[in-house]
Amino acid sequence: MKTITFIGNGNMALSIAQGLKKNYKIEVVGRSLEKLKKFEEKLGVEIEKHIMDGFHMQDKTVLLCVKPANVQEVSKLLQGQARVIFSVLAGTSLEKLRTNFNTQAVVRTMPNLAASVNRSMTTLTGDINFQEEAKELLGAIGSTRWLSSEKEIDIATGLAGSGPAYLALIAEALTDGAVKQGLKRDDAMAIMRGLFGGFGELIQDIHPALLKDGVMSPGGTTAAGYGALEDGNVRSACMDAIEQAYKRAKEL
Ligand SMILES: NC(=O)C1=CN([C@@H]2O[C@H](COP(=O)(O)OP(=O)(O)OC[C@H]3O[C@@H](n4cnc5c(N)ncnc54)[C@H](OP(=O)(O)O)[C@@H]3O)[C@@H](O)[C@H]2O)C=CC1
Ligand SMILES: O=C(O)[C@@H]1CCC=N1
Structure with missing residues (x-):
């Protein structure tokens, strides 16, 4: 089973993990072990739990689920180069993500709260080589649509995200x-x-x-x-x- 590494253990991470837990091994990186344990309880399956500070993301497939304002703080705590980062952060550009995070590729994704019932309408844009992988991964929580620009995903954030x-x-x-x-x-x-x-x-x-x-x-x-x-x-x-x-x- 392929492993997906969530960075962040909030509402959106939990909603997406609910959709992925059957087909993927879930690893979650957070600030507090207590919150990670609560996440595991709510998810109802065993997860690998890691503290963010010093976490090695070398060659990992990452789902970044922190707040847009946390980018700099979080990126400083991580080590190694990710294989790909799928970010759910609203309005946070590919350039900002590439500048802050050490990763081979970046895809922006914009799911919505219906992810928790497997009915998210998720828009995607970014590294074209990961288009199919992004559609498959986020397709596990509902429908997906690849958009050809960041302007479009920022507009779609207002429509389906909000x-x-x-x-x-x-x-x-x-x-x-x-x-x-x-x-x-x-x-x-x-x-x-x-x-x-x-x-x-x-x-x-x-x-x-x-x-x-x-x-x-x-x-x-x-x-x-x-x-x-x-x-x-x-x-x-x-x-x-x-x-x-x-x-x-x-x-x-
Ligand atoms: N909610 C929604 O409907 C949607 C949200 N999004 C995007 O999802 C992302 C997460 O939102 P959501 O899950 O709702 O938010 P939550 O507040 O539920 O989760 C935020 C996560 O970020 C972590 N975090 C907060 N501050 C810091 C920090 N300074 N350093 C490290 N980690 C930190 C929190 O950790 P801790 O638990 O320790 O506080 C928590 O794990 C946002 O970027 C948002 O734009 C996208 C689509 C829809
Ligand atoms: O309100 C927000 O910024 C996030 C993005 C879309 C839904 N919630």
Whole structure:
């Protein structure tokens, strides 16, 4: 079994490790043995645990899962030259990764929180020689799409990386709206979850505009509600959200 070396033991590392644990041996490098043990407990399989300071990554296949602000601090603690680093760090350029880390190759990846349920939409870019390996590795946690530039992965970060948070806002707001009109909270939550489950399937094959046309009856309830969303500038706010997320990715 091939070994994947996670550097970082946070949420994203755990979500990805969940998807990989059946087909790969997992090694995790962190700052505290206690946290590494908790990671192992949550993952439910035995892992190799290593402290970051002085860790040798010679010829290893690394999944870098720390925060963008940790790059310099973390890189100073590591020794040896990695075979390849797959980074999940938002907005952190290939150049910055190559400058800080001793590695033969670098690929940027942008998974999302659905990695924990094997349904991540992960975008990829970087060393073209590792395109197939990146697709196979990150394909274990959902769908992948290789992009041809860093600009594109920074934009996609706003769409699919941050996207679950934006959709969660919509989900919570619609549920609150139903509660405000008198629906019980438990019922509203169950209905909202059913809505998102079915919508997730539908949107795979139908253009959003056609899906909307199919729901909206002349003079009906959907048209009434849709008008309120347009009055509230939801469309424009969604487009601004992607713009602001992209802008932020470039600053990281
Ligand atoms: N959350 C998400 O939905 C997504 C996140 N990402 C990216 O994933 C990366 C990790 O995010 P996430 O897992 O959510 O964050 P977490 O906060 O859960 O994990 C961060 C990890 O970095 C480690 N760390 C923090 N500070 C330092 C430091 N100074 N030196 C060494 N290690 C440090 C933490 O160690 P310790 O446990 O010891 O504190 C922890 O293991 C980020 O770069 C983010 O851009 C990408 C896509 C989606
Ligand atoms: O908010 C962030 O910066 C990270 C990247 C995408 C999702 N979470």
